[in-house]
Amino acid sequence: MTTAPRATPVQLRSSATAPHVAPEPYRLLFPLGILAAVAGSVVWPATWLGVLGYPGVLHRELMIPGFEQCFVSGFLLTAMPAFTHGPRCSRLELGLAVAAALATLTAALLGSPPAVAGTQLASVLLLVTALARRVARSRQLPPEEFAFVAFGLAAGLLGLCLQLAGAFNAAPSLPARFPERLVSLGMVLSLVVGLGSLLVPTFAGMPRPLALPGIAGPHERHGRRPFYLAIVAVLALSFLTDAIAIARVGPLLRAAAVSTMMVVGWKLTRRPGHRTLHAHALWLSGWAILVGLWLTALLPALELAGLHIVFIGGFALLTLAIATRVTVAHGSHPLAVEPGVLSPAIVALLGITLACRLAAEADPQRRALWLAVGGTFAGVMWLWWGTRVVRLLTRKR
Numbered sequence: 001m002t003t004a005p006r007a008t009p010v011q012l013r014s015s016a017t018a019p020h021v022a023p024e025p026y027r028l029l030f031p032l033g034i035l036a037a038v039a040g041s042v043v044w045p046a047t048w049l050g051v052l053g054y055p056g057v058l059h060r061e062l063m064i065p066g067f068e069q070c071f072v073s074g075f076l077l078t079a080m081p082a083f084t085h086g087p088r089c090s091r092l093e094l095g096l097a098v099a100a101a102l103a104t105l106t107a108a109l110l111g112s113p114p115a116v117a118g119t120q121l122a123s124v125l126l127l128v129t130a131l132a133r134r135v136a137r138s139r140q141l142p143p144e145e146f147a148f149v150a151f152g153l154a155a156g157l158l159g160l161c162l163q164l165a166g167a168f169n170a171a172p173s174l175p176a177r178f179p180e181r182l183v184s185l186g187m188v189l190s191l192v193v194g195l196g197s198l199l200v201p202t203f204a205g206m207p208r209p210l211a212l213p214g215i216a217g218p219h220e221r222h223g224r225r226p227f228y229l230a231i232v233a234v235l236a237l238s239f240l241t242d243a244i245a246i247a248r249v250g251p252l253l254r255a256a257a258v259s260t261m262m263v264v265g266w267k268l269t270r271r272p273g274h275r276t277l278h279a280h281a282l283w284l285s286g287w288a289i290l291v292g293l294w295l296t297a298l299l300p301a302l303e304l305a306g307l308h309i310v311f312i313g314g315f316a317l318l319t320l321a322i323a324t325r326v327t328v329a330h331g332s333h334p335l336a337v338e339p340g341v342l343s344p345a346i347v348a349l350l351g352i353t354l355a356c357r358l359a360a361e362a363d364p365q366r367r368a369l370w371l372a373v374g375g376t377f378a379g380v381m382w383l384w385w386g387t388r389v390v391r392l393l394t395r396k397r
Contacts, residue, residue: 029101
């Protein structure tokens with residue numbers, strides 16, 4: 001028998017009745033993220049058919065500055081009242097966030113990497129400003145997990161500034177792709193690891209989900225703060241060693257730091273308490289992140305394969321699960337409708353997409369074909385899941 005989880009305190013606080021300020025940000029930003037994911041997927045079959053040239057840069061810009069940034073902004077701006085005890089997102093903040101997202105997608109489609117970096121930088125600056133203003137004015141401190149939010153946003157800002165400087169030949173000499181990795185493995189990974197320790201164990205029904213065994217009880221700051229700061233320090237050191245090109249030390253440090261958080265905070269060594277697809281999707285996304293990071297650290301020749309395990313099996317699956325819960329819970333829909341949004345078929349399509357992407361690395365002679373097949377499955381998956389999400393967004397409650 002399948003057991004459905006109850007609404008969590010985080011959900012109840014963030015969806016509580018409040019004076020209307022603006023539409024909830026996820027209602028506008030999630031659909032934009034879905035459009036970016038569909039577009040970023042179908043570039044591969046379009047290339048195989050001869051419609052596009054090699055779309056490596058376009059795919060990357062649609063998936064990280066486009067897709068992931070839309071969902072990061074949509075989630076953080078929606079959850080601000082719960083995390084900062086401050087007011088909801090204002091109309092001005094939401095308008096700027098949507099404008100930045102649209103500008104990023106437009107710049108990516110027009111083939112202007114400097115403009116993509118600039119518009120994503122504006123999006124991240126908006127998040128920093130909105131969160132900092134609320135934390136500064138609040139009488140209560142945000143959760144200690146916000147140490148990862150602060151570090152992640154700082155890494156994102158640095159990476160995007162370096163990308164812009166590089167576009168004008170003003171950047172210092174750094175290893176290839178280092179600025180991009182500051183965004184994908186600095187900002188996105190840090191947000192996933194930190195906020196995931198609040199959300200994943202709770203949504204998955206783990207016993208004592210917010211306790212850190214042997215370190216701190218639920219909501220206890222003593223013990224939790226030095227532990228998190230130590231993990232953040234190791235993550236920062238990992239990028240410093242990347243910047244000065246100390247071979248393979250950075251990936252090993254990242255894998256070790258994230259593994260510690262996944263075991264202690266996410267509690268991945270336990271099975272989910274809720275016997276639902278949603279709970280197991282959250283759990284599996286954490287394992288995918290770990291496997292991908294360690295593969296990248298231990299087998300440099302398989303770095304690209306390892307990173308795609310992180311991005312597809314980890315970030316994408318986690319995004320599907322968290323965005324589904326946000327759409328259902330914040331829309332005041334019963335959790336019983338959740339399996340109709342995140343279904344076994346959707347998760348299976350994501351698994352096929354990942355398998356095709358790994359096959360492209362293992363079979364370079366047919367790489368273009370594997371990428372086209374994987375992109376087709378991914379495009380169908382994002383469009384199918386997105387249709388279900390949009391249906392809930394427009395359904396009367």
